[in-house]
Amino acid sequence: MDDEASEAAPSADHREDALLLEAARRDRQAFGLLYDRYVDQIYHYVHRRVGETAVAEDLTAEVWERALGAIERYEDRGAPFSAWLYRIAGNVVANHYRQQRLRRLLPLISQGNAHDPRAEVDDRSVVRQALRALSASDQEVLSLHYYAGLTPAEMARVLECAPSVVHKRLQRARERLRARIEGDSRVGR
Amino acid sequence: MSDGSRGGRATGPDDPVAQWLGGGELVRPSAAFRSQLRTRLLALPPAAAAPVGPTAAQVAIAVAVVAGLGTLAAITWTGSRQPTEGRVAATAPAATAPAAAARDVPVERAGPGQGVGPVRAPADNREAVAPPTPAVARSTAGPPAPVTPAAVASSLPATAAAASMAADQSGAAGGESAPRPPGGGRAREQTPQPSATEPAQGVPPSPALPADEPSALPPAATPTPVADGLPAGPTPAPTGQGWPTLPPPSPTPDGGAE
Numbered sequence: 117m118d119d120e121a122s123e124a125a126p127s128a129d130h131r132e133d134a135l136l137l138e139a140a141r142r143d144r145q146a147f148g149l150l151y152d153r154y155v156d157q158i159y160h161y162v163h164r165r166v167g168e169t170a171v172a173e174d175l176t177a178e179v180w181e182r183a184l185g186a187i188e189r190y191e192d193r194g195a196p197f198s199a200w201l202y203r204i205a206g207n208v209v210a211n212h213y214r215q216q217r218l219r220r221l222l223p224l225i226s227q228g229n230a231h232d233p234r235a236e237v238d239d240r241s242v243v244r245q246a247l248r249a250l251s252a253s254d255q256e257v258l259s260l261h262y263y264a265g266l267t268p269a270e271m272a273r274v275l276e277c278a279p280s281v282v283h284k285r286l287q288r289a290r291e292r293l294r295a296r297i298e299g300d301s302r303v304g305r
Numbered sequence: 306m307s308d309g310s311r312g313g314r315a316t317g318p319d320d321p322v323a324q325w326l327g328g329g330e331l332v333r334p335s336a337a338f339r340s341q342l343r344t345r346l347l348a349l350p351p352a353a354a355a356p357v358g359p360t361a362a363q364v365a366i367a368v369a370v371v372a373g374l375g376t377l378a379a380i381t382w383t384g385s386r387q388p389t390e391g392r393v394a395a396t397a398p399a400a401t402a403p404a405a406a407a408r409d410v411p412v413e414r415a416g417p418g419q420g421v422g423p424v425r426a427p428a429d430n431r432e433a434v435a436p437p438t439p440a441v442a443r444s445t446a447g448p449p450a451p452v453t454p455a456a457v458a459s460s461l462p463a464t465a466a467a468a469s470m471a472a473d474q475s476g477a478a479g480g481e482s483a484p485r486p487p488g489g490g491r492a493r494e495q496t497p498q499p500s501a502t503e504p505a506q507g508v509p510p511s512p513a514l515p516a517d518e519p520s521a522l523p524p525a526a527t528p529t530p531v532a533d534g535l536p537a538g539p540t541p542a543p544t545g546q547g548w549p550t551l552p553p554p555s556p557t558p559d560g561g562a563e
Binding site: 144145147148151152155156159160163164172173176177180181184240243247258262263290293294297298 | 320321322323325326331332333334338339342343345346347349
């Protein structure tokens with residue numbers, strides 16, 4: 117299985133990442149190389165989760181700023197560097213949604229940001245809304261799998277759990293999302 | 306790790322969730338955003354990039370708060386101690402004022418029943434606080450027996466200043482130094498003593514005297530700086546609280562003649 121193959125000895129990419137990380141702790145230019153290597157993946161993941169380019173850019177920038185701030189505390193535990201970045205990105209997106217919920221609780225602010233029902237309603241946005249209605253854990257599992265395209269073994273490194281656990285979580289999250297989307301009449305099938 | 310361009314690859318076409326969530330192509334950031342963010346990241350100062358631990362401002366605020374609390378606690382503690390200070394000091398064997406006064410000024414110890422007048426501190430109090438016997442022995446080299454004012458005067462340098470100081474200190478030593486009649490009532494009539502006691506108004510009570518005897522407090526408070534700090538100079542260094550220049554030196558204070 118490719119899952120087990122992914123957990124094999126560190127790949128060339130991983131070794132290269134390790135060298136870059138070591139250099140990035142002392143040299144900002146080396147951090148730039150890491151940035152060049154992973155910025156597209158992280159942006160894609162964030163964009164798929166939030167659906168808006170402007171928001172995705174803001175959150176992607178926040179992800180990289182956090183990564184830069186914490187690069188000296190990064191410990192290589194065998195997982196690829198991108199797993200760490202995905203974890204940061206997941207936290208940033210979760211915070212973003214948390215803040216959005218708080219803003220909705222404030223009537224004066226929410227007046228300006230109220231959701232317009234006449235806004236574009238396509239299947240993708242409805243699916244995204246259904247995804248947001250899930251728990252943070254379910255959102256993360258589904259996003260890593262479907263948006264970032266990670267295998268369960270790779271997700272296990274991001275989520276720091278066993279691949280079997282990832283399989284179960286993924287299955288349950290998939291069922292819950294399916295139940296929500298199929299219950300929404302706006303989604304064309 | 307996969308590059309993200311394979312969104313939804315882990316599922317087959319029969320997975321509706323994969324159809325809903327996956328299938329999209331890799332969304333790339335604009336080149337402008339990419340380079341702008343890169344430039345910004347590389348230009349970030351290390352302190353801003355790694356906000357670990359408290360900032361200098363936070364530390365300064367914490368220090369100020371701790372210092373303020375400490376000051377407040379000290380003020381509160383001092384305030385709470387203030388009312389009982391007199392009582393506490395009165396019971397404590399303070400060796401400062403009376404002892405110092407007794408060290409330099411030979412004092413005639415009032416015998417039983419002597420000197421325990423209504424105005425002056427009772428002799429019992431002084432005995433409990435600082436027995437003057439060693440002082441007497443040191444300054445007069447005589448026996449610790451009761452010393453008469455004449456002996457006091459003779460033991461001191463026969464200068465006007467010394468005599469004045471002796472008289473001063475004798476008054477400062479709680480008004481007991483001046484010889485008194487057995488009844489002790491003479492103290493109020495003696496010329497130097499009233500002048501020695503009056504300036505003590507407003508002076509913090511002596512720690513050696515009980516707080517419940519206000520008339521005894523003032524004279525006991527003043528001697529401390531005078532007796533200890535003054536050299537045998539010409540002036541007894543009044544505190545400015547009405548310590549008058551004593552009358553010309555007389556070998557024996559008023560009461561000493563008796």
